[in-house]
Amino acid sequence: MSNEVLRGNFETRDKVEIKQSEETLEDRFEMEAKKRLGGSIAFVSKKKVMWDTDKK
Amino acid sequence: MxxxxxxxxxxxxxxxxxxxxxxxxxxxxxxxxxxxxxxxxxxxxxxxxxxxxxxxxxxxxxxxxxxxxxxxxxxxxxxxxxxxxxxxxxxxxxxxxxxxxxxxxxxxxxxxxxxxxxxxxxxxxxxxxxxxxxxxxxxxxxxxxxxxxxxxxxxxxxxxxPLLHDLDSLPFPAWELFPLEEVYFKNSQVLFSEEGMLASRRLDINASYGCSLICRFCYHLGIAGDMRYVEDENGEMNVAFDQPGTYTRSIRYHSPEYVGALVKHAHDKFNVNFIGFLDENLMTMDKFSGRTWMNDICKQWHDLGFAPKANDDGTWTGIHWAGTSHATLCTKEVLTTMREAGCSHLVYGYESFAPHVLKTIGKGATRESNLRSFFWTLEAGIRPVPNQIIGFPNEDFESIRMNMHAWDDLGIQVKPHFATPYPGSEWFTTYRERINGQYDGDLERFILDLGDASSISAVISHNFNAVELLGLREAMLQLNYRRIDEYEQIWRRNHQIPDGAPSTLLSENMTGAFLRDADKVKNAIKDSERQDAVVETANAGSTH
The missing domain is CATH 3.40.50.280 (Cobalamin-binding domain)
Structure with a gap:
């Protein structure tokens, strides 16, 4: 679904539309797990991990 | 144009x-x-x-x-x-x-x-x-x-x-220019009460501006009559806010009719089922109006048919609402009236249950008024939201234990904020040098570091550093008195404070900049002791 992000009382020269990203299963899992973080609830945030297997 | x-x-x-x-x-x-x-x-x-x-x-x-x-x-x-x-x-x-x-x-x-x-x-x-x-x-x-x-x-x-006094001349906010359906209504829930939890179409309103009280950690945005222009040390004009001995206030509020019309607009145009009052302190306005303002707003709620009626499935027709109260300024009667009109929860900045801390913060509240308002609010059927803060300038082991006992006795579930000297607050002015010292003289770094005070930034406690406050808060959450007792012994050894003496570094023996700070705190305490007079003076000089 796309949305026009500028809202006002006239038409702008250019439209600025964005595609609102749907929540992925990964997003949902990480958000739910974060709410219960502590003790045995720990997880890797895949968006932040630096994954370079060539480096030692 | x-x-x-x-x-x-x-x-x-x-x-x-x-x-x-x-x-x-x-x-x-x-x-x-x-x-x-x-x-x-x-x-x-x-x-x-x-x-x-x-x-x-x-x-x-x-x-x-x-x-x-x-x-x-x-x-x-x-x-x-x-x-x-x-x-x-x-x-x-x-x-x-x-x-x-x-x-x-x-x-x-x-x-x-x-x-x-x-x-x-x-x-x-x-x-x-x-x-x-x-x-x-x-x-x-x-x-x-x-x-x-x-x-x-x-x-x-x-x-x-000058501040605008005819607030009712303001148009209604242009809510339609914001992504209500796409973003805000999805996030309507406020986890402060059952009704807040079930809110699915919430908008917030501001029915008043300012607060008569002089909480030293509070910044009133320059719109509460709290701002003056003064020449700074370089001879240039600059803003000045609350300072010990200098408090100015202007109390302003919308008419109940404006509030009713605004809520009706939110209902008719956006179909809201919950209203959050953003006001700093609804009870300041109520007291200043001679106890008519909240009553008349509640009457508007009834007259417009917005006072909620429960459905069998737990939902409701009408509009629930919530806002801010004050321990000393609220009354049993107004709380009952507010509940009957649909108030579901009220935020109280109780801050602390330790009398010696409450005396220094300019809140105009005591341990007794905190407890009284807590029970009055519950009895009225409204959930009190009992905000707490630790790390005040004179926070000590005694105040920490008093807070823990209060939480334990009253069933309060809370993760306290840290006392934070936001720019514009009295404690920002008082502790500016100390804040600079914690950020290597780079004040902009402090501003970038500021969050909502649930994380720690500049510390203004004279007795505890940032790491100690973080650790103490964790032990407080667990009601772990034993660990706090153990750490107090270590702290006393480190600071050469004997058992039986108050666990504070605010003594006459301090030197240099610390002594100057301590003097400021003493002056602040003096002001706090006559705060009723200060507040009354501020009120007497105000218009609305």
């Missing part, structure tokens, strides 16, 4: 966007009422990053790009200012809000992209800036309530902008 882009900066990235920015929504409505062409980009709601901010800056030939907000928007504002300068260099950049107002000279120096700042209330100043830009003028120093750049370099603070 001027072509205006208003940008709502990103704030509290760790949470979803929950609140339509009331000030920007009002300024948008005022500018449209004056005939200007207005667009809003709610960066905080959409959270699409710099590429979209850049795209909105080039989407039209803007005459003005305006932005601002509370202090914690600073990081986002700094980014927006740079993007706007690069991609819309023709636009006059206008900044406002509590962020600019608390430190206008520093902000204008840290943000060279800003052409003019609105100091204090922008209801009149902002449209006057728009009008000047529209006719090609750039002499912003002729407009009251601005800080702008001298043609040859340096800054000019124009005359102070």
């Amino acid at each position: 001027a072509k205006i882009l208003l940008i709502n900066p990103t704030v509290r990235e760790e949470d979803v966007p929950r609140h339509v920015p009331y000030g920007i929504a009002l300024l948008a409505a005022i500018a449209m009422e004056k005939g200007h062409q207005v667009q809003v980009y709610d960066e905080n709601a959409w959270r699409q990053g710099d590429e979209v901010t850049k795209a909105v800056c080039v989407a039209d030939d803007w005459d003005i790009i305006g932005y601002g907000g509370i202090t914690t928007t600073y990081g986002s504002v700094k980014r927006i200012a740079k993007i706007a300068k690069r991609y819309a260099p023709q636009a006059v950049q206008v900044m406002g809000g509590g962020l600019l107002t608390s430190m206008p000279r520093e902000m204008m120096s840290w943000l060279p992209e800003v052409d003019v700042g609105c100091v204090g209330e922008g209801f009149i100043t902002f449209p006057e800036i728009c009008e000047m830009v529209d006719r090609g003028g750039r002499e912003f120093w002729d407009i009251k309530g601005t800080v702008s750049r001298k043609p040859g370099g340096g800054l000019i603070m124009s005359q102070i902008r």
